[in-house]
Amino acid sequence: MATTEINLRPADFKGKSNPDWCPGCGDFGVLNAIQRAVAELGFRPHEIMTVSGIGCSSNLPGYINTYGMHTLHGRSLAMATGVKMANHEMNVIVTGGDGDGYGIGGNHFTHTARRNTDLTYIVMNNQIYGLTTGQISPTSSLGMTTKSTPFGNVEQPVNPLTSAIMNGATYVARAYSGDVRHLSELIQKGIQHKGFSIIDCFSPCVTFNLTNTHDFFKERVKKLEDEEHDTSSWELACEKAMVFGDTIYTGVFFESDRAALEDVEPVLKEGGPLSRRELGLDKDEAQKIISRMM
Amino acid sequence: MGLGTYDFALAIGGEAGQGIATPGDILARIIVRRGLNLSTYNAYQSIVRGGHIFLTMRISDAEVENHGDKLDLLLCLNQDTMDRHQRLMGPGSRIVYNSDSVTPGSHDNGADLCGLPVGELTESRNRLVQNTVGMGAIASLMGIDFSVLEESLTLRFQRRGQEMVDENVRVARAGYDYSEEHFKPFDQSPPDGGKPLAVWSGNDALAMGAAAAGCKFYAAYPMSPASGVLHWMAANARNLGIMVRQVEDEIGVANMVVGAAQAGTRSMCATSGGGFALMTEAVGAAAMMEIPVVFINVMRAGPSTGVPTKTEQGDLWQVLGASQGDFERIIVAPSDSLDAFNTMPEVFNLTDKYQCPAIVISDLYISEGRFSVDPDLINMHPGIDRGALITEPSDTDGYLRYKDTESGISPRALSGLEGYVHLVATDEHDEDSTLISDEFTNPHKRRQMVEKRARKFDNILGDIQGPVLEGSPDADVTLIGWGSTKGIIDEAAGSLNASGVSTSCLHIKWMVPFHGDEIMTILSKAKRTIIVENNFSGQFARYLRSETGFAADGHIRKYDGEPFMPHHIVDGVNAQIAGNTDKYVPYQEITV
Numbered sequence: 001m002a003t004t005e006i007n008l009r010p011a012d013f014k015g016k017s018n019p020d021w022c023p024g025c026g027d028f029g030v031l032n033a034i035q036r037a038v039a040e041l042g043f044r045p046h047e048i049m050t051v052s053g054i055g056c057s058s059n060l061p062g063y064i065n066t067y068g069m070h071t072l073h074g075r076s077l078a079m080a081t082g083v084k085m086a087n088h089e090m091n092v093i094v095t096g097g098d099g100d101g102y103g104i105g106g107n108h109f110t111h112t113a114r115r116n117t118d119l120t121y122i123v124m125n126n127q128i129y130g131l132t133t134g135q136i137s138p139t140s141s142l143g144m145t146t147k148s149t150p151f152g153n154v155e156q157p158v159n160p161l162t163s164a165i166m167n168g169a170t171y172v173a174r175a176y177s178g179d180v181r182h183l184s185e186l187i188q189k190g191i192q193h194k195g196f197s198i199i200d201c202f203s204p205c206v207t208f209n210l211t212n213t214h215d216f217f218k219e220r221v222k223k224l225e226d227e228e229h230d231t232s233s234w235e236l237a238c239e240k241a242m243v244f245g246d247t248i249y250t251g252v253f254f255e256s257d258r259a260a261l262e263d264v265e266p267v268l269k270e271g272g273p274l275s276r277r278e279l280g281l282d283k284d285e286a287q288k289i290i291s292r293m294m
Numbered sequence: 295m296g297l298g299t300y301d302f303a304l305a306i307g308g309e310a311g312q313g314i315a316t317p318g319d320i321l322a323r324i325i326v327r328r329g330l331n332l333s334t335y336n337a338y339q340s341i342v343r344g345g346h347i348f349l350t351m352r353i354s355d356a357e358v359e360n361h362g363d364k365l366d367l368l369l370c371l372n373q374d375t376m377d378r379h380q381r382l383m384g385p386g387s388r389i390v391y392n393s394d395s396v397t398p399g400s401h402d403n404g405a406d407l408c409g410l411p412v413g414e415l416t417e418s419r420n421r422l423v424q425n426t427v428g429m430g431a432i433a434s435l436m437g438i439d440f441s442v443l444e445e446s447l448t449l450r451f452q453r454r455g456q457e458m459v460d461e462n463v464r465v466a467r468a469g470y471d472y473s474e475e476h477f478k479p480f481d482q483s484p485p486d487g488g489k490p491l492a493v494w495s496g497n498d499a500l501a502m503g504a505a506a507a508g509c510k511f512y513a514a515y516p517m518s519p520a521s522g523v524l525h526w527m528a529a530n531a532r533n534l535g536i537m538v539r540q541v542e543d544e545i546g547v548a549n550m551v552v553g554a555a556q557a558g559t560r561s562m563c564a565t566s567g568g569g570f571a572l573m574t575e576a577v578g579a580a581a582m583m584e585i586p587v588v589f590i591n592v593m594r595a596g597p598s599t600g601v602p603t604k605t606e607q608g609d610l611w612q613v614l615g616a617s618q619g620d621f622e623r624i625i626v627a628p629s630d631s632l633d634a635f636n637t638m639p640e641v642f643n644l645t646d647k648y649q650c651p652a653i654v655i656s657d658l659y660i661s662e663g664r665f666s667v668d669p670d671l672i673n674m675h676p677g678i679d680r681g682a683l684i685t686e687p688s689d690t691d692g693y694l695r696y697k698d699t700e701s702g703i704s705p706r707a708l709s710g711l712e713g714y715v716h717l718v719a720t721d722e723h724d725e726d727s728t729l730i731s732d733e734f735t736n737p738h739k740r741r742q743m744v745e746k747r748a749r750k751f752d753n754i755l756g757d758i759q760g761p762v763l764e765g766s767p768d769a770d771v772t773l774i775g776w777g778s779t780k781g782i783i784d785e786a787a788g789s790l791n792a793s794g795v796s797t798s799c800l801h802i803k804w805m806v807p808f809h810g811d812e813i814m815t816i817l818s819k820a821k822r823t824i825i826v827e828n829n830f831s832g833q834f835a836r837y838l839r840s841e842t843g844f845a846a847d848g849h850i851r852k853y854d855g856e857p858f859m860p861h862h863i864v865d866g867v868n869a870q871i872a873g874n875t876d877k878y879v880p881y882q883e884i885t886v
Contacts, residue, residue, distance in 0.1 A: 015717075017728055046687075046712045051553070054720075061717055062729055067709050068717035069556060070729070072579050075549040078541070082553025082561070083709065085537055086511055090557065090710050108549075111542040267537045274537060275558030275708060279508025279678050285533050286674035289502065293492035294327065294669065 007042055010035040015063040026203030026214070027057050027124050029177035033184040034093065034122065035064060041188055048091045051080040053100035056131045057124035057203065060095045074104030077112045080119050087273040088118070088262045091191060098125040102138040102158050109160075113167035113196055118260040120190040120197045123160065124177070126205035127212045134208035144211060160200045161241035165234050165254050170195035172237065172254040176217045177203040182250065189252065195260040202248075217248065224251030231255045298356030300330070300485050303364060304432065305350045307379060308371030311343040313422045317369070317429045318349045320446050322493050322664060324438065325353050329487030332666040333781075335361040335659065335857065337886035340518065340602040346374055348886040355487050359630045359665065359781025363861045366480065367435060368405075369428045370396050378885060380405070388477065390431050392424040408435070408477045415468040418461075426462050430469025437483025440470050492669045496660035497522025497564075499631040499667075500590055503638025504562050505534055506674045509588070511554035511561040513539045513547045515569055518602050519658040520592035523564040544569035548576030548589070555580070555587045556718060558683075558708040560642055564590035567609045568599065570616070570653075577651045578617030583718040584696070584706070584747065586645035586652075586681075588638075593657040595855045604855030605658035607777055607828040610805065610837060613653045620744075622751045624652035625805040627777035631665045632672075633803070639676035644757060647681035648750045649706055655805070657828070659857045660778040682706060688713035694725045698742060702749030751807060760809040763816045765791070765798030771867055772820035774846060776802040776827065776834045779858060783826055786863035795867060802834070810842045817844055824848040824870060826863055848876040856882045 013035040021027050038048055048066035052058035054073035061068030067090070071079045080094045101109055101123045112119065128146065129135040135148035139160070144153040164172045171193040175183040183201060190197030202221075204214050229251070230236055237254035262268050271277055304321075306314050318334070325332050333352045339345040352362040368383055370376040370391040377399055383389055385404035393409030410431055412424045426447070433443045444463050451458045473479075494502070501523045504512070512531075514524040524540070531538040537554075541547045547563045555561040565573065570591040580587045593609045595601035613625050624644055628634035634656060645652045684707040695716040697704040704725075707714035717723075721731035722740055730739050763772070765787060775783045780801045790797040800816055802809075817823055823846040825835045830853040839845050850866035852858050862880035869878050 016726060044712070045715045046710060049557075049709055059729070062719070062727075065715060067715055068719075068727075069553065069583070070717060070719035070721060071552075071583075072549065072575055072720055075545065075576070075579075078546040078549035079553035079556075081539075081546075082511065082513075082550035082555070083557045084553075085539065085550070086554035086557035086559040086561070087710055107542050108546050111546065265537065266532055267535055271535060273557075273710075274510045274535075274554075275710075277510060277535060279510070279560065279680075281506055281508075281534060281674055283675070286506070288533075289530065290492060290669050290672060290674070293494055293498075293667075294490055 008039050008044060010039045013038055013045065013065045015065050017062045019063045020059065021056060022207050024206040025056070026126060026177040026205070027060070029180045029183065030057070030122060030124050030201055030203055031060055031063055033177070033180045033187055036180070036184040037187040037191065038066070040184070041191060043091065048093060049083055050093045050095060051076050051083060052094065053096040053105060055097040055100045057095060057097040058100055074100055075108065076100065077105060077108040077119070077121065081112060081115070081117050084117055084119060084262070086275045088268055089273050092119050093191070094119050094121040096123060098123060098127060098139045099129050099137045102160050106138070110163070110167050113164050113169040113198070115261045116168055116170055116195045116258055118194055118196070118262055120187065120199070122187060122199045122201060124203035125160070125200050126203050126209055128205050128209040130205045130208050141211065159241060160198070161253055162238045164198045165237055165241070168258070169198050170256040170258050171197035171252070173199045173252045174241070174250050175199055175201040176221045176250055177201050178214050178218060179221070182223065186252065193255070194263070195258060220246060220248040221250050222247050224249050224253065229253070298354040300482060301352070301354045301362070302366050302436070302484070303350060303352040303362050304367040304369070305348060305365050305379070306369045306371065307346065307348045307375030309343070309374065310338065310341055310345050310347055312371045313425050314347050314349050314371065316450070317425045318351065320429060320450055321351060321432070324442055324446050325484070326491040326493045326666045328484060329489050329491055330355055330484055330666070331358045331487070331491065332493060332664070333358040333361050334664040336662060337856065338603050346378065346886055348884065353484060355485050360785060360860060363859050367432065369432060371424060371428070372396065382884065388435055390428055390435070406478060408473065410469060410472060415472055416465045418465065423465050426465045427469035430466035431473040431477070434470045434473035435477060435479050437479050440467065443470070489668070491666040492672070493664055493666055494631060495522055495662060495664045496631045496634050496656055497592070497662065498526050499635040500564065500638060500654065500656060500661070501526035502672070503635040504588065504642070505530065505536060506676055507639035507642040508560045508678050509536065509562045509642065510559040511537050511551065513541050513550045513563050515541055515544045515547050515565065517566045517569045519594055519662045520564045520566050520569070520590065522661060523590060544572035545576070548573035549579070552576050552580050552585055552587050555585045556583065556709060562588040562590065564592060566592050566594050567596050567612060570609070570612065574616040577623065577653070578619055578621060579720045580651040581617070581621040581623060581747070582720045584649040584704070585718065586649055588641055588645060588652050588654065590654045590656060592661045593655060601855045603658070605828060605857050606853060606855065607657055607833065609655060610833040613655055614805070614837065616653065622650050622748060623806060624648070624650060625655065626652070627655045627803055627805060628660065629777060629780035629801055629803055631660060631663070632667055634660060635672060639678070643677070643679045644754070646679065646683065647703070648754060649681070649703065650750065655777060657778045684708065684711065684714060687711045695727050696723060696725045696743065696746070698725055698746050702746045702752070755807050755809060758804055758807070760812040761800055761802050761816070763798055763800050766796060767798065767819055769796040769798035769821065771795060771797045771822050771824060771871070772800055772817070773797060773863065773867070774800045774802070774823060774825045776805070779826055779828060782858045782860055783863060785860040786867070789860060789864050790867055795871065797867070805837070808841050813838070814842050814844060822847050824850060824867060826850045826858070828852050828858065848878070850878045850880070852880055854882045856884070
């Protein structure tokens with residue numbers, strides 16, 4: 001993985017700009033946790049690419065000192081898959097929000113899990129659309145009153161964890177951004193995991209979601225590590241992931257060693273990253289192509 | 295064009311599932327190995343079984359880039375084909391059919407009816423056997439030696455065992471011998487054209503051109519008529535070290551390709567108009583982030599699902615306006631299969647140099663047509679120029695991804711290099727990628743960045759070949775076309791010139807950047823200008839007018855899903871000279 005002898009500190013991963021998030025926003029904890037995770041793993045900034053979509057949380061690549069792509073709303077996983085395929089030696093971290101990932105980007109979420117591309121996807125789930133000033137998101141609770149649901153939300157939220165597990169993700173975790181140490185550990189494990197890692201992180205919006213607040217989560221979160229949870233069982237993982245009430249579990253729900261896309265893609269078997277290869281065609285191969293046309 | 299000593303067209307009609315592709319492919323191989331030129335158009339529908347398929351193959355010792363005006367030989371694999379097309383077959387032509395199952399109708403226009411008692415000849419109940427018997431009869435009628443057909447059948451079927459080869463040769467021989475005995479062959483047999491040629495489709499050519507250009511990442515969602523590019527890429531990916539991904543939707547395709555291009559590979563995707571509609575947001579993303587990406591839109595008849603298996607030049611305004619905002623893109627419409635091949639390395643070099651998206655517009659006619667090509671003209675090792683690309687690490691600081699240079703082009707670092715850590719963003723950004731879109735919106739920086747991106751295109755016209763008038767500048771008629779219609783228009787102009795109507799041709803390939811001044815210099819001297827295009831509203835005519843103020847004297851437009859045939863254009867020109875109309879819409883005689 002990392003090649004450095006000089007260990008960098010989390011502060012070395014501070015980006016050029018300061019976050020423009022609201023004071024108290026859960027996303028600060030996520031940014032800190034990522035910076036801490038990559039520093040502790042011994043990475044250097046050029047070894048990482050952070051890719052995001054659009055939304056408050058998707059501004060994160062501007063605040064971290066790594067290669068970055070701040071892409072389109074919902075398209076971070078597709079862009080990140082392209083990056084990873086073109087340079088599979090790059091460590092690719094994908095960040096974004098619940099609307100970006102589970103709403104507009106839902107199709108890519110499903111299929112990235114299925115492909116098991118080696119990406120670490122950190123979703124800052126605040127259960128609301130914040131940047132557009134407060135409408136329901138795909139993870140908003142039933143009954144929630146917002147600008148787009150003045151009489152209460154009548155639609156059931158998606159469950160990103162069970163969906164990820166069912167679709168083939170091989171590292172499925174949940175965190176709460178108020179516990180930076182725990183989140184950072186989960187991110188480190190996610191980065192070290194070979195395959196698609198999803199860390200759904202409750203990251204409260206202090207401005208537009210007055211239901212799912214820091215206090216709401218502090219009272220409820222319970223670490224699976226304290227429960228002797230068997231992470232190899234998808235049934236047990238789904239059972240735990242469905243709990244959302246007085247108790248909300250965090251930690252690693254599910255892990256599997258199913259081969260990542262990079263390892264089953266024959267073109268990547270040898271020759272290094274695609275982006276570093278010779279562009280011209282092999283003379284014999286080119287001649288064979290012409291011969292087959294005759 | 296079409297002025298060879300041998301010009302022969304045959305058609306094979308039947309329904310999907312009757313195996314028309316096999317005799318078509320075998321005959322195509324025979325023709326190109328003999329060094330003759332070939333242009334094939336397959337009319338079909340969006341069904342896997344049934345319907346009506348009509349494969350037209352034109353063979354000539356001169357170059358042919360269209361399927362021509364006439365049919366000399368028709369092979370009917372079912373009654374429907376006979377019913378539909380018998381009336382089109384005039385004196386001197388031949389209709390070959392299985393007389394056990396197909397009965398000629400009353401539309402007799404003088405063709406020789408060549409019925410084959412397939413059951414009696416083969417004693418086989420395999421329903422595909424009539425194709426091979428038919429091939430035997432075609433070889434006999436055309437004057438192709440049986441040994442040539444035998445060799446081709448052997449090559450085609452040897453992978454499936456000697457028994458399969460023997461059976462096919464046996465029934466082909468039966469058809470050949472029966473034909474020799476009962477039917478009158480054509481007067482002229484295919485000459486020897488000399489050097490053997492190769493055969494490819496336009497989609498093959500686009501894919502091969504991209505591979506030769508060093509495209510290492512290709513993503514797609516299947517869509518007719520662009521799927522051929524995916525199939526070629528998938529079949530050759532492993533040997534050429536190209537990664538091919540079939541993705542969940544065209545949105546994923548386009549964004550994946552942009553991501554791969556940002557990481558540093560030459561990347562491409564192909565689709566048709568509907569898929570391209572889904573890709574368009576990513577086109578703008580590539581422009582804003584200044585990432586070189588190649589998109590191919592193989593047009594089919596629209597709008598919406600339209601007629602999925604039919605051709606049209608209906609997406610020009612779609613690609614011109616693809617994605618929100620005001621930005622620079624390259625748009626090019628190759629004019630034939632070899633041009634499609636050669637365009638790809640050129641477009642990849644341009645997108646790398648100018649760090650922008652490029653859109654190649656093809657259509658069903660070029661992309662799914664199969665054409666002969668001189669293998670020596672296929673340059674699999676074209677020049678590759680990646681422009682201002684930084685590929686080595688550095689220990690200096692202060693890299694600015696969007697540095698405001700004189701040319702507007704900012705050196706682009708491969709992702710992962712030490713010393714060049716940077717962000718790219720779809721939000722408007724500063725020289726160092728700091729977002730200026732949200733909190734710190736700054737009109738002066740915004741203007742600076744808009745102008746920086748636009749400035750890249752200031753001198754791009756100098757990098758590409760401008761349009762050239764073919765024929766006399768004093769011609770009475772100047773035909774203006776774009777994209778896939780070139781071969782058809784050129785042939786029509788040849789016929790018009792031969793009939794005494796002096797005609798020149800101006801064919802436009804590059805849509806953006808557009809050689810407006812050069813085009814005006816040519817057209818301002820033209821006597822009667824007629825724009826030919828495969829759409830209803832005159833998309834190119836309107837574009838030409840918007841860019842130059844030039845309004846053509848007349849138009850020939852076709853929007854029934856079928857491609858032009860040369861005589862459609864000849865008729866259209868004559869009708870306009872006669873003063874009957876200034877907008878001619880030809881009647882499609884072959885109904886498929």
